[in-house]
Amino acid sequence: MSDRPPGQPWVLHVDLDQFIAAVEVLRRPELAGLPVVVGGRGDPTERGVVATASYEARAFGVGSGMPLRVAARKCPDAVFLPVDKPAYDAASVEVMDTLRGLSWGGVRVVLEVLGWDEAFLAAGPGPGRDELGDPRAFAATVRDEVLAATRLHCSVGIGDTKPRAKICTDFNKPRGVSMLTEETWFEVMGERPTDALWGVGRQTSKKLAALGIDTVAQLATSDVRVLAAELGPTMGPWYHRLGRGADASPVDATPWVPRAHGREETYQEDLDDWGRVADEVRALTRRVLEDIDREGRPAARVGIKVRYRPFITVSRSLTLPEPSNDPEVLAAAAVSLLDRVERDRPVRLLGVRLEMTEPEGGY
Numbered sequence: 001m002s003d004r005p006p007g008q009p010w011v012l013h014v015d016l017d018q019f020i021a022a023v024e025v026l027r028r029p030e031l032a033g034l035p036v037v038v039g040g041r042g043d044p045t046e047r048g049v050v051a052t053a054s055y056e057a058r059a060f061g062v063g064s065g066m067p068l069r070v071a072a073r074k075c076p077d078a079v080f081l082p083v084d085k086p087a088y089d090a091a092s093v094e095v096m097d098t099l100r101g102l103s104w105g106g107v108r109v110v111l112e113v114l115g116w117d118e119a120f121l122a123a124g125p126g127p128g129r130d131e132l133g134d135p136r137a138f139a140a141t142v143r144d145e146v147l148a149a150t151r152l153h154c155s156v157g158i159g160d161t162k163p164r165a166k167i168c169t170d171f172n173k174p175r176g177v178s179m180l181t182e183e184t185w186f187e188v189m190g191e192r193p194t195d196a197l198w199g200v201g202r203q204t205s206k207k208l209a210a211l212g213i214d215t216v217a218q219l220a221t222s223d224v225r226v227l228a229a230e231l232g233p234t235m236g237p238w239y240h241r242l243g244r245g246a247d248a249s250p251v252d253a254t255p256w257v258p259r260a261h262g263r264e265e266t267y268q269e270d271l272d273d274w275g276r277v278a279d280e281v282r283a284l285t286r287r288v289l290e291d292i293d294r295e296g297r298p299a300a301r302v303g304i305k306v307r308y309r310p311f312i313t314v315s316r317s318l319t320l321p322e323p324s325n326d327p328e329v330l331a332a333a334a335v336s337l338l339d340r341v342e343r344d345r346p347v348r349l350l351g352v353r354l355e356m357t358e359p360e361g362g363y
Contacts, residue, residue: 042082219243270346305351
């Protein structure tokens, strides 16, 4: 299998710098240069986690996923703001529309949206490397166009595969341009730990370490048969390719289609009445049902998440006898899953997830 997508000489990864915090600063210019933390309802005395922190707040050790109370201890002078999803949705649309309108090598770019604040870009079919010119020059154009259209800054990674472009974006943040190719891969990445790779998390890194694989170079030169036996016939070879930064998949403009929707609620006071827990699960199910109804597809599978005090989390799920968007059927299924969890501790968070049937034509 080729290390690179056929006919696609360069891939750019565009990543907005401190996106959520930057959107908030645009709305409140007086916050520029101050430590800003966005999360929950913006009250650090309440339960909630950090959605994002400005670079000024990160200098104090504040990071995404951190409890707001911990963030307040680390940075007591930070400005705390509530999450405003519609504002971030609108800003993201503006950014992606700007990227989608760009041309490279005389042809319109292909855009693959990864989330609110990041996307892959590639030239459309046709031009080769020489015809495209210097990718760093185009990366600078991308940054300039996004800033002019949205007043938001971004960083750009350039690679000959998606993983290489994605990984190197962080090398020069904020507002930077970096490049990583097959020729420089092992020089730059070889001695880094495996969790420096996009797609290798802490748990996978531990599994690899148990096999004597600690670095990217060791992963790239490991025995793929051992990886397949220990990590699965699909994931093992995939991690082996990832160790080389290899990925033959092209940038794909096909719109992302969600498989499921979910809702979670963190309670300011622990729930120790399981009748109340069941009521909250029903309420969450109704909220998620509204989300899947907008997709026009019924639920085929129901799942719940229960987080006890302090932070022990369990999840349970079941497949429905037949797909449904009946609120009573779905709520009853979700509540039935509570019979499969322990009821000996107070509950601080509940979540409900509804997995939908495939859209017509499949995913």
